[in-house]
Amino acid sequence: MPKFAANLTMMFADRPFLERFKAAADAGFRYVEYLWPYDYPAAELKALLDKHGLKQVLFNSAAGDTKNGEWGLTALPGRESEARRDIDQALEYAIALECPTVHIMAGVVPAGADRNAYLNTYIDNVRYASERFRPHGIHIVLEALSPQVKPNYLLKSQYDTLAAVEAIDRDNVRIQFDYYHAQNVDGQLSAMTKAMFARIGHIQIASVPDRHEPDEGEVNYPYIFALLDELGYAGYIGCEYNPRGKTEDGLGWLAAYREK
Numbered sequence: 192m193p194k195f196a197a198n199l200t201m202m203f204a205d206r207p208f209l210e211r212f213k214a215a216a217d218a219g220f221r222y223v224e225y226l227w228p229y230d231y232p233a234a235e236l237k238a239l240l241d242k243h244g245l246k247q248v249l250f251n252s253a254a255g256d257t258k259n260g261e262w263g264l265t266a267l268p269g270r271e272s273e274a275r276r277d278i279d280q281a282l283e284y285a286i287a288l289e290c291p292t293v294h295i296m297a298g299v300v301p302a303g304a305d306r307n308a309y310l311n312t313y314i315d316n317v318r319y320a321s322e323r324f325r326p327h328g329i330h331i332v333l334e335a336l337s338p339q340v341k342p343n344y345l346l347k348s349q350y351d352t353l354a355a356v357e358a359i360d361r362d363n364v365r366i367q368f369d370y371y372h373a374q375n376v377d378g379q380l381s382a383m384t385k386a387m388f389a390r391i392g393h394i395q396i397a398s399v400p401d402r403h404e405p406d407e408g409e410v411n412y413p414y415i416f417a418l419l420d421e422l423g424y425a426g427y428i429g430c431e432y433n434p435r436g437k438t439e440d441g442l443g444w445l446a447a448y449r450e451k
């Protein structure tokens with residue numbers, strides 16, 4: 192049975208961030224994820240999780256100067272000390288939040304820049320993260336982002352992510368397989384799921400093309416969920432979608448999967 196996590200960056204977004212924890216719990220979720228925790232003290236977030244009986248299952252390393260187009264510093268040559276500072280900060284939060292997995296954001300490769308230099312920087316910095324996270328039993332995931340969402344991101348295809356995970360070659364570094372991006376770029380979702388399954392550490396879902404509830408559009412999610420069950424996926428599935436309207440009104444798709 193899939194373990195669905197509410198993505199509190201996108202879901203319940205009609206209320207202030209700190210109120211979304213209660214909303215998720217009231218809607219029946221037991222797991223949550225969101226992009227970044229750093230605007231709040233970790234202890235305040237942990238208290239909210241505990242109060243509402245929730246487990247945090249994923250968040251991201253810091254993205255850098257997003258207003259100026261940054262989307263992660265980990266792959267940026269010359270920015271290694273900032274990237275490692277962000278990795279250390281992510282680890283502190285993961286320990287405090289008892290979060291099992293962190294997405295280490297790569298970054299954007301400027302037009303005309305040498306992609307290999309960015310990839311090599313990413314590999315070195317993620318290996319640093321892997322060593323720092325290992326004693327705490329915390330996993331790292333890497334995610335491909337489709338060009339319609341983040342043009343020129345270092346990892347575009349699921350095959351880019353697989354190649355990076357293989358090059359990094361650390362047992363606590365895996366793929367964050369987001370079916371929305373995977374369908375936008377690669378297609379053949381069930382074949383990729385099977386081929387990459389051993390390397391998948393976290394999953395996210397949304398409809399394609401509109402990034403809404405997973406009950407519309409070109410991806411047959413009931414089929415994907417059954418396949419993941421069949422393969423024995425034991426991780427979490429983040430509901431990283433923009434609800435069509437009020438989040439609660441769009442949760443009909445979840446009824447068949449509610450944990451008893």
Ligand SMILES: O=C(O)C(=O)[C@@H](O)CO
Pocket residue numbers: 226251294334336340369372395431
């Ligand atoms: O955009 C996505 O997809 C994500 O999972 C974000 O956390 C990273 O951009």
Ligand SMILES: [Mg+2]
Pocket residue numbers: 334369395431
């Ligand atoms: Mg995603």
